[in-house]
Amino acid sequence: MKCVICKSPDVEKKLVEEEIRSGPDIVILPIEVMVCLNCGERYYDRRAMKFLEDTKHKIANKEVNLSPIGKVFRPTNVVKRRKLSRTAS
Ligand SMILES: [Zn+2]
Numbered sequence: 001m002k003c004v005i006c007k008s009p010d011v012e013k014k015l016v017e018e019e020i021r022s023g024p025d026i027v028i029l030p031i032e033v034m035v036c037l038n039c040g041e042r043y044y045d046r047r048a049m050k051f052l053e054d055t056k057h058k059i060a061n062k063e064v065n066l067s068p069i070g071k072v073f074r075p076t077n078v079v080k081r082r083k084l085s086r087t088a089s
Contacts, residue, residue, distance in 0.1 A: 001034065001043075008038035016042060018052060022059050026072060029055055 001011045014035040020027040031051060034043040044052070058064045 003036035003039060003041055005041045006036065006039040008036055010037040011035065011043070012037060020052070020056055020059060022056075024072075027055075027059055027064075027066060028069065 002009050003011050011034050013032055015030055015032050016035060018029045018031050020029055029052070031048060033048050034045070035041070036043075055064065059066070
């Protein structure tokens with residue numbers, strides 16, 4: 001298979017970590033997908049998509065045992081750039 005983004009033929013099945021959002025939390029899910037070794041584009045087949053969807057459901061229904069591996073932070077004292085804050089005066 002060729003990468004549709006960069007046309008590289010180096011597309012291989014690899015174990016990657018997919019981030020699933022669950023409210024304010026993020027669940028890191030290891031999953032095997034085809035990955036372009038040149039540009040990093042990921043290709044999800046039907047099985048991978050279904051696995052992701054099913055796992056999202058299970059997480060929402062609390063059917064998956066989760067253990068914390070880190071914390072998620074948001075900066076509290078970073079000054080917003082003017083360009084980005086259109087509504088602020
Ligand atoms: Zn590529």
